[in-house]
Amino acid sequence: MPEAEIVLSAQGLQKSFASxxxxxxxxxxxxxxxxxxxxxxxxxxxxxxxxxxLQLLGGLDTADAGEANFLLPGRGLVPARKNLGKGVGFxxxxxxxxxxxxxxxxxxxxxxxxxxxxxxxxxxxxxxSVGLGGxxxxxxxxxxxxxxxxxxxxxxxxxxxxVLLADEPTGNLDEATGAEVxxxxxxVVAQRGTALVLVTHSREFAxxxxxxxxxxxxVLSPA
Amino acid sequence: xxxxxxxxxxxxxxxxxQTVMNGFGEEHRLRIRESFGDCVVVARTPIEHPQxxxxxxxxxxxxxxxxxxxxxxxxxxxxxxxxxxxxRGIDPTDTGHPARKYxxxxxxxxxxxxxxxxxxxxxxxxxVQVGDKIEVWSPAMAERAEKGKAPLPAVFEVCALVRTGFxxxxxxxxxIPLRRFNQLWSMGDRVHGLTLRLxxxxxxxDVAARLNVGRPTLQFVPWQEIKKNFLEAIRFEKTxxxxxxxxxxxxxxxxxxxxxxxAVIRRSREVGVLVALGARRLQLVALFxxxxxxxxxxxxxxxxxxxxxxxxxxEQILGSxxxxxxxxxxxxxxxxxxxxPLHYDASDFVVAAGFTLLVTTIAGLVPALWAAGRKxxxxxxxx
Numbered sequence: 001m002p003e004a005e006i007v008l009s010a011q012g013l014q015k016s017f018a019s020x021x022x023x024x025x026x027x028x029x030x031x032x033x034x035x036x037x038x039x040x041x042x043x044x045x046x047x048x049x050x051x052x053x054l055q056l057l058g059g060l061d062t063a064d065a066g067e068a069n070f071l072l073p074g075r076g077l078v079p080a081r082k083n084l085g086k087g088v089g090f091x092x093x094x095x096x097x098x099x100x101x102x103x104x105x106x107x108x109x110x111x112x113x114x115x116x117x118x119x120x121x122x123x124x125x126x127x128x129s130v131g132l133g134g135x136x137x138x139x140x141x142x143x144x145x146x147x148x149x150x151x152x153x154x155x156x157x158x159x160x161x162x163v164l165l166a167d168e169p170t171g172n173l174d175e176a177t178g179a180e181v182x183x184x185x186x187x188v189v190a191q192r193g194t195a196l197v198l199v200t201h202s203r204e205f206a207x208x209x210x211x212x213x214x215x216x217x218x219v220l221s222p223a
Numbered sequence: 224x225x226x227x228x229x230x231x232x233x234x235x236x237x238x239x240x241q242t243v244m245n246g247f248g249e250e251h252r253l254r255i256r257e258s259f260g261d262c263v264v265v266a267r268t269p270i271e272h273p274q275x276x277x278x279x280x281x282x283x284x285x286x287x288x289x290x291x292x293x294x295x296x297x298x299x300x301x302x303x304x305x306x307x308x309x310x311r312g313i314d315p316t317d318t319g320h321p322a323r324k325y326x327x328x329x330x331x332x333x334x335x336x337x338x339x340x341x342x343x344x345x346x347x348x349x350x351v352q353v354g355d356k357i358e359v360w361s362p363a364m365a366e367r368a369e370k371g372k373a374p375l376p377a378v379f380e381v382c383a384l385v386r387t388g389f390x391x392x393x394x395x396x397x398x399i400p401l402r403r404f405n406q407l408w409s410m411g412d413r414v415h416g417l418t419l420r421l422x423x424x425x426x427x428x429d430v431a432a433r434l435n436v437g438r439p440t441l442q443f444v445p446w447q448e449i450k451k452n453f454l455e456a457i458r459f460e461k462t463x464x465x466x467x468x469x470x471x472x473x474x475x476x477x478x479x480x481x482x483x484x485x486a487v488i489r490r491s492r493e494v495g496v497l498v499a500l501g502a503r504r505l506q507l508v509a510l511f512x513x514x515x516x517x518x519x520x521x522x523x524x525x526x527x528x529x530x531x532x533x534x535x536x537x538e539q540i541l542g543s544x545x546x547x548x549x550x551x552x553x554x555x556x557x558x559x560x561x562x563x564p565l566h567y568d569a570s571d572f573v574v575a576a577g578f579t580l581l582v583t584t585i586a587g588l589v590p591a592l593w594a595a596g597r598k599x600x601x602x603x604x605x606x
Contacts, residue, residue, distance in 0.1 A: 058499070061599075061600040084501050085501020
């Protein structure tokens, strides 16, 4: 069976931050490859650099050295930093929804930013697929934490990314809701054939992914 | 909302001041024309046989009417009160004479060889009203006295009072028939000058220049030159007020800029999310630039509305201010205007709108450029 296409790759990623005590090294030459439709988890203690790694993978931050590339259909692997929002979708711990926009508008915003203004039907279908068909016109303030995160998942998927980067998506949710959101997330990406990189504290959630990694002392290694 | 209100107030302040100043300017220009004519013809010496010149000027296509006048200082007296009067000999049958418009007591048509029309201030100085009599001594009478003849003053009954708003007219002017003036001043049939009313007063400069050609002994003076310093002062006043209002609007615009800047910083997390979603720098700049433009457009519209409201109710507003501070009606007492004059000038509105839209758009763009230049990871950490 041929190996699946690479949708995300990182080579030699290094990142450090300035601190009063001198440079604080967070990542020391991290390499990572994610294949199409594959789910990968990255665990680590607080402050280990999981979120930083995810931001470098998605192009939200700049590495001191190394490079992160993701698959852009028709163009192959492209640098993440220069192609923000094009081939990856983000799910953040604190949802990062626009407070003035309702659920449908939040999902549509991502499509509009990507130059796809006529995606209302697709946005609605996505929200229905995450169980929010009856909450389309609700503002984030009128939704529960779990519902907000489901809106964020729909938003991350609206532009059909090759890979979805999820940063502690259940971090702000109670156990039951977190489990439900995780189930939904894994189900949706599996259905759509989207690769998933999941940053989490939870061994249980991590165990549900195809491959598990641990980030410790700036080094990424298989769990 | 506060930003829109700020812009609206700035625009309204600018336009209200400009429109009222335009109104004062227009009103003063009108009064200068009505008091002195659209064009005055003067000469180094009195004009001999003015009938020929009058005939020629009346035949000119640009001239609506031409009337002769003579004028000179005289001593006016009533009982123990005396004053210098600037006597002007006019044609009592001139139905278009501007003094008619400013008569507020008595009647212009009562003017004859035994009657005089006085400026309001002069009448007050002499303590006379309509129906009272005054004595007038002309310089020609003084000459006669020097030759040993005992001159008797000319006696006139006051038939009307005028108030034009020009102090030098109201405090000095006395109008008598031209024929009577010429008798008292021993002028024969000569006159000191002619007053022209033009079909197009705005063309007075051109018409005067044309009429001056080939008439070396005469000088045609357009109304803009008659009170040039006064008109320049009004224009300067308007420019200075525009400058002051411009600064006020600029300050208002900076406050809008700072409001927008705060808004962008407050929403820096959202800007970060937009960037994470793939928003390009240009899209963010357009978004916030448009926000500034929208604030500018709504503020300008509000400013236009406020301008109209303030100017429509200006009398009530001024009345309230006057009663609050115990002032009299300055518009009537000082400027002799029945109400605050207005003159809407489209160019003022275009300039105010253009300037406001430019500043508010820039005020929106600058913080947007700053926000769009940040890393999304940093921006989202500001949450």
